[in-house]
Amino acid sequence: MMPLTLSILQAGKQAGKMDKLTKARARLILKHPVWGALLMHLEPVEAPGLGTCGTDGRTLYYDQEQLDKWTDDEVMGVIAHEGAHCAFQHISRCQHRERDKWNVATDMAANEILVADGLTLPANVLFPPNDLKGKSAEEIYAKLK
Numbered sequence: 001m002m003p004l005t006l007s008i009l010q011a012g013k014q015a016g017k018m019d020k021l022t023k024a025r026a027r028l029i030l031k032h033p034v035w036g037a038l039l040m041h042l043e044p045v046e047a048p049g050l051g052t053c054g055t056d057g058r059t060l061y062y063d064q065e066q067l068d069k070w071t072d073d074e075v076m077g078v079i080a081h082e083g084a085h086c087a088f089q090h091i092s093r094c095q096h097r098e099r100d101k102w103n104v105a106t107d108m109a110a111n112e113i114l115v116a117d118g119l120t121l122p123a124n125v126l127f128p129p130n131d132l133k134g135k136s137a138e139e140i141y142a143k144l145k
Contacts, residue, residue, distance in 0.1 A: 020067045024075040031076070032119065038083030055082040057091045073120040080119050084110040090137060097141060105141035108132070 021044055029036030042060035050063040060082055067075050085091065090106040108128040111121055132140050 019064075020072065020075055021062055021064075021079070024072060024079055027072070028076050028080055032080065032117065035080040035083055035114075035117070035119070038087050039079055042082065042086070053078050053082050055085055055091075057086055070122055071120070074122045077114060077119040077121040080114055081107075081110055081121065081125075084114060088137070093137070101144055102137070102141055105144060106137045108140050109135070109137040 025036065025039055028039065039060065041058075042055060043058065044060045044062060046064055047054070047061040048063060048065065050061055051066055052063060053066075054061045060079065062079075070078065085106060088106070088110065090102075090110070093106075094102045104126060107126045111125050111127055112133060115121060115127075128135065128140055132143055
C-alpha cells in the first residue's frame with residue numbers, strides 16, 4: 001500500500017498538475033500530521049466566488065482564485081483551519097446559536113490554536129481580543145456583541 005502522502009501527490013500528478021491545494025494538503029501531513037490527518041476525510045470541491053475556504057464537515061469547499069492569492073503557507077493554515085472546525089465539532093456545537101456570530105467565535109478560537117501550533121494564516125483572519133485569549137468558542141460567543 002502506498003503511503004498517504006504519496007497517494008495525495010500521485011492524485012495531483014494524475015490531474016495533470018500539482019495544484020496549490022494538493023501541495024498544501026501533502027505539506028500539512030508532513031509538517032503538521034495531526035492537522036493534515038483531519039483533512040483526509042474532507043472531499044475537496046471547488047466553489048468559485050466563495051472568496052475563501054469552508055466546510056460542512058464532509059466537504060472542503062475552496063475558491064481557487066483565492067487560493068492563488070495566498071502563499072503556500074497561508075493555504076496550509078487555511079485548510080488546517082477548516083479541519084479544526086471538524087475536529088472541534090464546531091458545526092454540531094452551534095445548536096441554537098446565531099450562525100454568523102458562532103462562526104466568528106469558532107474562527108477566533110481555532111485561529112488562536114493554529115497560530116500557537118506554528119501555522120501561518122492570512123493577515124485578515126480573526127483572533128480573540130486579549131481578554132478572550134485561551135477561551136472556548138462558547139465563552140467567546142457569549143462576549144461578542
